[in-house]
Amino acid sequence: MVRTASASAAAGPTLAVVAREAGVSVPTASKVVNGREDVAPETRRRVTEALDRLGYVRRPRSDAARAPRLVDLVVHALDDSWTGAVLRGVEEAAHDAGLEVVVSAAPDRCGAARPGRGRLDRLVARGSAGVLFGLTEPSASQYAWLEQQRVPFVMIDPVREPPPGVVSVGASNRQGGVAATEHLLGLGHERIAVLAGDTRTVCGAARVAGYRSALASAGIRHRPEYVRHAGFDERAARRHTLELLDLPEPPTAVFVCSDRMALGAYRALAERGLSVPAGMSVVGFDDLPEAGWASPTLTTVRQPLAEMAATALHSLLRLIDGHRPDSTRTELPTRLVERASTAGPPGVRASATGRGVSPSRAPAGPPR
Structure with a gap:
């Protein structure tokens, strides 16, 4: 009898004891233990407190020690x-x-x-x-x-x-957004749009924050009509790209906050008979295999997923x-991977340093 009682004590309280302590049924206590959501918050609190108070420990399977x-x-x-x-x-x-x-x-x-x-x-x-x-x-x-x-x-x-x-x-999603936007600024773009993902997400908000920070550092006015929220959806990205093209002063470049959305932007530009990057420069984010398969290959921010x-x-x-x-x-850290989807805007050529230089600001003659 003593050995039996000791073994029972060592095993800890049963779920029935926990249920009685919390004033609920055993099935309700089991739902809390098993992470079920169909339990009222107050009931869950009482059961959780009873579990902690009594020191209830979930019992492993008898063969757990032999499992890989x-x-x-x-x-x-x-x-x-x-x-x-x-x-x-x-x-x-x-x-x-x-x-x-x-x-x-x-x-x-x-x-x-x-x-x-x-x-x-x-x-x-x-x-x-x-x-x-x-x-x-x-x-x-x-x-x-x-x-x-x-x-x-x-x-x-x-x-x-x-x-x-x-x-x-x-x-480093924010820094990735900065790098993508600074790359386009360096090519001479000032009318830069962003196709945002879901800004309720950690990465979505950070990438847009990087875009805005880079524009502010360059002294470029933030244009609310250039910010479109596509929710990381390729079809929505296509639709919002068409809307950007219909603006009185459409952007010359777009930072797209995922590679999949960038493919939607490509599709929209093709529908309007515009090529990438001559019609619009495009930068993505992720550096998924799709970035290398796209035509032209996509300049993007590499996220080191592996x-x-x-x-x-x-x-x-x-x-x-x-x-x-x-x-x-x-x-x-993220890093920019330059491919073929970005170039200077019309009327601007890239200097030897990679910064965009308009014809009126270009050197008068060959370098000496």
């Missing part, structure tokens, strides 16, 4: 180039660390890709050591569930600003080992 060491990668989609680059970085880093990776896609819900209710429960059931989220946004209750279950996780290119203390890895993914995995491994980082946010 796994990490989960949850991405917004499986069929795009962004995911391919991230998966490459995670897989290479995981191979070096002796890990296996389980990849899944979160459905888009109300404009944000979020893991389903049972997805996080399944990853714990199979003994996953931690989770990487790529362009996905857990709900507030899922963040709380991960913390409660002590499941380490890291965000790759977070959609929105993560809660305090959440570790994330991204790119490196970001590998850095995120290394950060996750440190969390798994119980080490907290000095900083919760890591930003890797």
